[in-house]
Amino acid sequence: MQDNNVSNETQLVTSTDVNNNNTTSNTKKIYTSGRPPWYDQQGKLKNPLVIGVCGGSASGKTSVCHEVIKALNVRWVVLLSMDSFYKPITKDQDPANYNFDHPNAFDYDLMIKTIGDLRQGKRTQIPIYDFKTHSRLARQNTVYGADVIILEGILTLYSKELCELMDIKIFIDTDDDVRLCRRLKRDIAERGRTLTSVIEQYNRFVKPSFDDYILPTKKYADIIVPRGSDNIVAIELLTEHIKGILKERGYVAERSMPIGGITAESLPANIHIMQDTNQIKAMHTILRNKATNVGDFVFYSDRLVMLIIEEALTLLPFKEKVITTPVNQVYKGEQMDCKVAAVSILRAGSCMEHPLRSICKGIKTGKILIQSDENKQPHLFYERLPDLSDSHVLVLDPTIATGASSQMAIRVLLDHGIPEDRIIFVSVIASLKGVMWLNYCFPDIKIVASALDNELSENGYILPGIGNYSDRYFGTGVKQL
Amino acid sequence: MSSSTTSTSTPQKEIVVLKSNHQVKGLFTLIRDRETKREDFIFYSDRLIRLLIEEGLNCLPFSETNVTTPTGATYNGVSFASKICGVSIVRAGESMEAGLRAVCKQIKIGKILIQRDEETARPKVTYPRNQIYISKEEEEDKLPADIANRHVLLLDPMLATGGTVAQAVEVLLERGVKEENIIFINLVAAPEGIRFFTAKFPKVSIVTGEIDSNLNDKKYIIPGIGDFGDRYFGTEH
Numbered sequence: 264m265q266d267n268n269v270s271n272e273t274q275l276v277t278s279t280d281v282n283n284n285n286t287t288s289n290t291k292k293i294y295t296s297g298r299p300p301w302y303d304q305q306g307k308l309k310n311p312l313v314i315g316v317c318g319g320s321a322s323g324k325t326s327v328c329h330e331v332i333k334a335l336n337v338r339w340v341v342l343l344s345m346d347s348f349y350k351p352i353t354k355d356q357d358p359a360n361y362n363f364d365h366p367n368a369f370d371y372d373l374m375i376k377t378i379g380d381l382r383q384g385k386r387t388q389i390p391i392y393d394f395k396t397h398s399r400l401a402r403q404n405t406v407y408g409a410d411v412i413i414l415e416g417i418l419t420l421y422s423k424e425l426c427e428l429m430d431i432k433i434f435i436d437t438d439d440d441v442r443l444c445r446r447l448k449r450d451i452a453e454r455g456r457t458l459t460s461v462i463e464q465y466n467r468f469v470k471p472s473f474d475d476y477i478l479p480t481k482k483y484a485d486i487i488v489p490r491g492s493d494n495i496v497a498i499e500l501l502t503e504h505i506k507g508i509l510k511e512r513g514y515v516a517e518r519s520m521p522i523g524g525i526t527a528e529s530l531p532a533n534i535h536i537m538q539d540t541n542q543i544k545a546m547h548t549i550l551r552n553k554a555t556n557v558g559d560f561v562f563y564s565d566r567l568v569m570l571i572i573e574e575a576l577t578l579l580p581f582k583e584k585v586i587t588t589p590v591n592q593v594y595k596g597e598q599m600d601c602k603v604a605a606v607s608i609l610r611a612g613s614c615m616e617h618p619l620r621s622i623c624k625g626i627k628t629g630k631i632l633i634q635s636d637e638n639k640q641p642h643l644f645y646e647r648l649p650d651l652s653d654s655h656v657l658v659l660d661p662t663i664a665t666g667a668s669s670q671m672a673i674r675v676l677l678d679h680g681i682p683e684d685r686i687i688f689v690s691v692i693a694s695l696k697g698v699m700w701l702n703y704c705f706p707d708i709k710i711v712a713s714a715l716d717n718e719l720s721e722n723g724y725i726l727p728g729i730g731n732y733s734d735r736y737f738g739t740g741v742k743q744l
Numbered sequence: 745m746s747s748s749t750t751s752t753s754t755p756q757k758e759i760v761v762l763k764s765n766h767q768v769k770g771l772f773t774l775i776r777d778r779e780t781k782r783e784d785f786i787f788y789s790d791r792l793i794r795l796l797i798e799e800g801l802n803c804l805p806f807s808e809t810n811v812t813t814p815t816g817a818t819y820n821g822v823s824f825a826s827k828i829c830g831v832s833i834v835r836a837g838e839s840m841e842a843g844l845r846a847v848c849k850q851i852k853i854g855k856i857l858i859q860r861d862e863e864t865a866r867p868k869v870t871y872p873r874n875q876i877y878i879s880k881e882e883e884e885d886k887l888p889a890d891i892a893n894r895h896v897l898l899l900d901p902m903l904a905t906g907g908t909v910a911q912a913v914e915v916l917l918e919r920g921v922k923e924e925n926i927i928f929i930n931l932v933a934a935p936e937g938i939r940f941f942t943a944k945f946p947k948v949s950i951v952t953g954e955i956d957s958n959l960n961d962k963k964y965i966i967p968g969i970g971d972f973g974d975r976y977f978g979t980e981h
Binding site for chain 2: 548731
């Protein structure tokens with residue numbers, strides 16, 4: 264067999280994971296980190312950069328990809344392996360005599376659709392190919408769009424249609440002898456195969472396929488990298504080139520987003536900051552005070568959040584309803600004219616669920632777990648959503664600081680087909696920068712908060728702020744900062 | 745017909761009407777509808793009452809205070825500057841206690857029962873004043889002992905003629921509560937009741953959800969909610 268056994272599942276790696284390697288289970292690496300949307304200065308979604316990496320078996324494609332990803336230092340990279348796109352083999356086909364190195368072994372239609380969807384920033388399901396049964400597993404990996412998408416494999420440049428989706432096509436040109444040596448070493452040492460079987464397979468499938476199908480695609484490559492990942496000069500040049508293209512396309516780092524003279528007084532219409540009554544201010548005074556104990560924090564948080572939810576609900580569509588009162592009088596009233604559901608962003612969002620349920624009886628509540636890494640970059644770890652197809656959705660998160668995790672949550676909802684104008688983001692404290700960034704990316708979503716703080720600290724905390732909301736609500740954490 | 749603050753000519757001090765929006769209107773629609781089941785009536789009344797209590801608390805004095813947040817920054821806030829208690833007018837006013845407790849932790853709540861005097865056909869304070877059943881000491885227990893030093897949130901869901909609540913205010917004043925320290929919170933008020941009550945007690949703050957059209961000849965509020973206590977406690981016939 265070919266490269267196939269490198270892993271039995273899709274390898275999805277983001278740049279942060281390459282650096283930290285912290286979420287990997289023993290042998291399999293499955294990272295499905297999403298990304299915030301990538302917008303240009305005009306707020307338009309930009310196509311991500313698609314890179315195809317091609318080369319013979321054991322040419323060092325994956326190593327080159329990892330070196331490039333590390334050097335790029337771009338946040339959202341999706342690395343896809345062609346291995347995920349093997350066609351399931353049928354019952355009458357014998358795996359021992361099946362040519363896994365032939366172009367027909369790959370599902371190019373699915374690859375083209377997948378890369379096409381990812382290019383549009385859509386959520387995409389990547390099949391998981393099981394090399395034991397040579398079929399696809401029922402479950403799939405979910406991948407969100409990225410800034411850079413890399414597809415690597417032995418025949419990535421074989422399909423003309425697939426090539427047309429690629430911005431950069433790379434061929435890794437490693438000497439045949441080196442590749443055979445690597446293969447022998449790897450298959451015998453790591454996979455317990457015999458010398459004879461490896462050589463037999465090499466002569467029967469691997470070499471002919473390389474000569475007939477893989478090598479000829481070299482002419483379609485934009486860049487040919489001899490000697491694989493050892494070629495430091497080539498990787499440096501490649502990285503600089505990719506950086507140049509990203510810059511040209513208007514890639515903006517989130518931190519550098521200009522607020523452009525917006526103040527609390529001139530907010531866009533879709534940002535609703537509640538009227539600053541004495542009660543609300545007094546509750547904020549208790550919640551923000553670092554001396555406040557957990558009991559009081561929970562009580563006043565629940566009380567305040569109830570008011571915020573009531574405020575958020577006023578933004579939903581209503582219709583007229585005429586009723587008769589117990590004294591037989593007609594009353595011209597109103598009635599909510601839509602379904603409402605909620606999605607809380609764990610862990611802090613769950614602090615808002617109890618008050619929500621005491622206002623909206625039996626409301627469906629989905630959960631999304633997004634964790635920020637040490638660079639304040641959000642990663643999606645978990646999502647469990649109800650059917651939201653015809654509902655307005657209240658997204659719950661008590662603080663909007665940089666807005667990065669909020670953005671990601673919204674991205675997840677958009678990917679589930681919920682239009683922006685049916686999303687209300689409900690928060691206790693928002694930073695000016697955070698809400699402006701959200702509004703800039705998603706102008707049609709509504710944001711409701713009970714207070715707007717102007718400053719954001721170096722490490723992304725809202726100032727004067729409230730500290731870590733969920734630690735304070737749940738009484739966890741050694742210290743607040 | 746409803747929530748029309750402008751249509752009533754109310755010359756007195758301050759009547760705070762809950763800001764009308766779709767939600768508030770929607771809640772009123774639910775609780776005014778005679779078809780609404782009791783569990784829904786209770787649930788949506790409670791929601792509305794919480795909002796009214798929050799609004800009522802905004803009438804209280806506040807003082808400025810600075811606190812340090814966990815980020816080390818200073819927040820210029822405010823704090824509650826007075827002691828408060830609740831007084832509910834039995835029975836309907838008791839329906840507002842849950843809402844009050846949900847908003848004010850560990851609040852003291854006194855009770856006043858006012859019944860119709862069969863001889864004079866006028867409201868008469870039964871409780872805490874009825875000398876036949878209650879000794880002087882027991883009477884004291886029905887309202888917080890230090891009520892004179894507190895702001896009082898007086899609870900009664902309907903302001904119809906204003907007779908009952910006027911009696912209740914008399915009790916409070918007798919106990920030394922300052923008139924300007926009383927905040928009367930109700931869900932629906934009739935213009936007649938507002939006129940009567942404010943003429944008598946111009947310094948009491950009134951917080952209401954909606955101001956209705958008028959009273960009918962049976963002194964029911966039109967369009968009204970019906971008998972709030974009966975609907976809340978399930979004792980309608």
